[in-house]
Amino acid sequence: MSIEKIHYKNNSSSNNNKYKFIKTQEENKGDLSHEKFTQSWSIISSSVIEKLIEKIEESVKRLQQQNNNILNELIKMNKHLESFLQLSITQQPKKQQKGKKRKSAESKPKNCKKTKKDEGRIKSMMHSNDKAFKINTVLSCKFTKTCVENNEKVEEKEGEYMETKYFNTKNHEILSTTLLNKWFKSNVIEPLLTDIEEFQERDSGWTLHSIENIQININKFNPMRAGSSYIPLPAFIEKRKACINVKNYDNKCFIWAILSALYPVKHANHSNRLNNYIQYENILNMEGIELPVLLKSIPRFEKQNNAISINVFGLDNKDITPLYLTSCKKSNHINLLLLTNDNLDGGDVDKSDEGPEASKWFAGQLRNIEKQISDLYANPLPMPVLSQTELIGYYDSKTCHICKKLLNDDAKVRDHCHLTGKYRGPAHATCNLNYQDSKIVPVVFHNLSGYDAHFIITDVSNHFPGQIDLLPLTKEKYISFTKHVENSKIKIRFLDSFRIMPTSLEKLASYLQDYSIVNKEFSDLSTTQINLLTRKGVLPYEYISSWEKLEECKLSEKEDFFSILNDSSISDRDYEHAQNVWSTINIQTLGEYSDLYMKTDVLLLADVFENFRDQSMNVYNLDPAHYYTTPGFSWDAMLKHTGVQLKLLTDIDMVLFIERGIRGGLSQCSNRYAAANHKYMLEKYDKNKCLPYDEFQWLENCESFELFSIASDASHGYILEVDLDYPPEIHDDPFCPEHAKPPGSKLEKLLATLQPKRNYVIHYIALQQALSNGLRLVKIHKILKFKQSPWLKSYIDLNTSMRAVAKNEFEKNFFKLMNNAVFGKTMENIRKRVTVKLMSKYDGRYGVEAQISKPNFHSSSIFNENLVAIQLNKTDDDDD
Incomplete structure (x- = not known):
């Protein structure tokens, strides 16, 4: 040797x-x-x-x-x-033959x-x-x-x-x-x-x-290391049932192996489950010992844990060989088997992958994350003994830290986080029970709906068992999709950040002041280099059409950045930036540039989204990572801020009655132009007006109804179904528009006609205005009464004030959208939603054949031979 x-x-x-x-x-x-x-x-x-x-x-x-x-x-x-x-x-010198002298190692070699x-x-x-x-x-x-x-x-x-x-x-x-x-x-x-x-x-x-x-x-380097990620036992060892191989997904397999020997479980079939040992993790003294543990660190471990002695054995083909033998056998003597894997050494696993199998690797990483989180939830940490300050605060507190309502001493409990063990505050017993950690893991893409996510769905669907729920726009475009993991409470939810931050990533990144994630991940780069990566880069998407082009050793020409989709190339400024990134960061190939581009995109999105989460928590005390879209987020923010309890309509006649009063806004084509600076234009904005929220009921006696005796800010409001006549003398004002088919059209449009209105559904304030301007009330058919108040005002004021101090265009538009989205949410017609199901089999009651046979079947889209998307029209029974 x-x-x-x-x-x-x-x-x-x-x-x-x-x-x-x-x-x-x-x-x-x-x-x-x-x-x-x-x-x-x-x-x-x-x-x-x-x-x-x-x-x-x-x-x-x-x-x-x-x-x-x-x-x-x-x-x-x-x-x-x-x-x-x-x-x-x-x-290298050959073995010396008998009778021949071996050449001296110091002899001068010939060229x-x-x-x-x-x-x-x-x-x-x-x-x-x-x-x-x-x-x-x-x-x-x-x-x-x-x-x-x-x-x-x-x-x-x-x-x-x-x-x-x-x-x-x-x-x-x-x-x-x-x-x-x-x-x-x-x-x-x-x-x-x-x-x-x-x-x-x-x-x-x-x-x-x-x-x-x-x-x-x-x-x-032929590593023999005591510590790596989980590696299955070879079959010839597995059959003997002589080894406990804890199924871990971190670099602590040495720790779990020791604990499995110190704390054996009752049921041998469950001995490889990690959650049996997490509670004992802090018992071992691992001070100064790096993970994964090296063989040379085992003597130090034995010294720091003086009741434990260890032998380590390795595999040479099928032979067991000693790698480390303890010098002193102690009361807790443990024999460890060291397994290595040619494809994975230690715990230094790169968090990226490339090639045709990248999406399968991605699905596997999601599975590992799910298992780690499941283990955390399976082993809640107990609440520590409260400090004197915490005890005084607990006994003096009069409000629940969760719902902010008054506490009764007999219903007061101590709430703590089960993941960290940290005491959070006093709470109602019911609030404490309902205040549970989310079991949903969000995976965020920017503009997920706009790109083809089918390859992700295919591999996530097939890589590990569990159904996928879709929140679709169509059978091929999705707002979100959620992977349920079989035999687990954890769900993996894919979200589109563009639907809650509707601005390009380039602009969002330009508004940031804090790039903490980018700085952390690129800590090995200089400040100048990092500054180049704090803006969105450019990539010649359509030019990169083969693996060979990724091996090119120079940046593509500016013409290669041409986009057929946009029918344009990049600007000179963008190309100069790309050249600067290439030279300053010393990029060698187009593949390296592509990797850097994608990594930077992900890190910028992470910084943007984390900053957005912090801002949302500060303003609304809500985490947008739990929401699909801005309207849903805004609706919950409004409910939380106002504290209003909205009564849901359960009478279908009331629902249809109110829907008939929803008409939209008038529009017209005109050559006229007018501009005015009217300081009172928004004086009567809806935020100051009373809106329905409770006690919906039909009035029985319509004939005695006194319309003009009801103030606009009365405690109760009314929606009426009436007949109106339109006198010729007021034909200059377009009151009471209605949906109708104009001549020559097959579709209904909103028309400001001057014809009499029959069975017209209208709010009592709008009816007061119409009658005050000359329309004639012929008959009242129905009246719906409800309780009302200006419950939305404080939320509108909040967003208006936040918009006034906004630092950039995104914040201005976002707080405006948070106001407008509430209106859109109140108008949402859930009957127009579609149902899309992913199917992996053709036969059977829940197969493709059965779905196609349904009367509400709309269409299908085949992803591959094992996965089909079926779109169904909405029905009263969504579970059918």
Whole structure:
């Protein structure tokens, strides 16, 4: 076994850079548990350092590819450097044959060209199972100093003193899931720059003169780590029922394995359930031990938990081998089996994916999130002992912190959060019972309804069991859809943020002042680079039509950003911004640019939505993440702010009667133009008027009804069905418009006719106005009485005041919409809603065939051979 180093060094003091090849062979005298391989490159030339750093980044990225790709790219890099390097790669020494002397490791190698044998040797080094690497760099710099130092290493040059300093970075793992750009910046660039800066500040007088060389050491890494995400047991072990494999979805599998041994459950079939052990998590002393736990950390764990001793075993094919044996067996002795997975090492899992299977990966991540949240809810935290201040506040409080109403001492309880254990305040017993945490996990897209979400629905529907409920506009466009997880209380709800923030993401992002999420996720970038990412970028959507184009190494031309949908290209300013992002962040391919574009979009949306949630909580004390649209959010905000209790109409005759009075607004075509600054125009706005809310009833005696004796702000109001005549002398004023078919039309329109009105439904104030201006009341057919008050006024005033202090156009439009949306919600006709069902089978009572046979069947849309959307017209029985 040997560790091989390949090192290139400057061999000339002249201006013409010449290089010689040095190869060292070091026999490994230790007993290594697995094979290692180390490669080192050192380039001594300050003139090529920038190009070299670029090549280092490229080589690190290429190490993520498998087998032949890694070999080919390394050889390609070597070819690129041949212009200023004399390259020589020799084979590893063969086993010494009997009677022959082995060549000395120190003998000078002959320069030779690469052969297929050389490539085969490199290929063997990059074996298919080696998908993890540990990499570090060594930077060699020369510093100058003006003061005289008594140091043999210091050499005089042109009146200055010069010394070579070396800066090493730590070895860091590169896994198949590592983000290369982020890794290189955080583990190479930033540590080296920090070390140089600190060195100059610490050893005052030293100044950086030149960068001599940079060396990268690439080590194949065969990890044996005590701690990773859940990995199923091999079948031959599973059958023996001898191991407890806790099904966790975090990087704490070491902790759960220990706890499963310390706290065995009664039913062996349930021993792998995580919720059996969460309550004991804080019993173990894990101070100073990083997760996932390494083998080398186990002695420290045993020292900190002195009643526990551990042996760790690993699998070599089907053989069990010891990896760590404790030095002292204690009262709680535990044997652990370490499982590893070639595709997942440790807990460093990238939260993104690409390729044709990306949506399946996404569905799998949602499933993992659901399981983690289910475990949290399954193990509520108890309320801690209240502090003296909390106790005094509890006994002195007279109002419920939930409903804000008065408390009776005999019905007062202490409310606390079951997820955090935090005491929240005194509450009514019923309020406490009803004040439950939401079991809905929102997944937010901006303009979800406007894009094709079918591929998401398909994979979310098929990846794990549970039905999907749709809130549709049509069978192909949805306001939202919700995934029910089988055998779980958790629901995953997909929301369209555009339906509650109806503005483009570009404008929303431009209004932000706080980009906390963007700053956190791009913490490895400079302030200048982050500032470039705080605005929405541009992407040549239609140009990227194949995987090959994502490999292009330059930004697409401005013409390639042309959009057929918009029939235009991007502006010069937008293209200049894209160029600036490409160069400043050192993007290498169009694929990298696309990844950055999408990640930035998601982070900006997260910042925008979180800021919007904070603002909504401050103004309305409601979280918009629980709502589908602005009208629904506004309606609840109004109910909460006003405290009004609206009586729902249960008499269908009353419902139809009021619907007949809903007509809409008049419009006309006219060449006339008039403008006026009328300061009293909004004096009689509806916010000051009384609106119905309770005690709806029919009046029996219509003949004795005194219309003009009722004030506009009376405690009770009326809606009437009347017959009216329209005298010829008042034909200049269009009172009482009605729905009718104009001549030559098949559709009804709202017409301001001068004809007599029969069975006309009208509010009593509008009727008073019409009669005061000359219309004649012929007959009253029906009168609906109700209780009324200006209950909406305070909510309208709230939004009006918030609009007055709005800081941008979005806030102005939003608070205006919050007022208008309430009116729209009161006018909503739920009978016009459609029902869309997702079906995965054809036969049976609940299959596609049965749905098509229904009289309210509207149409269908086939997503794939296993998923069909059926649209049904609304019926009285929605569950049919």
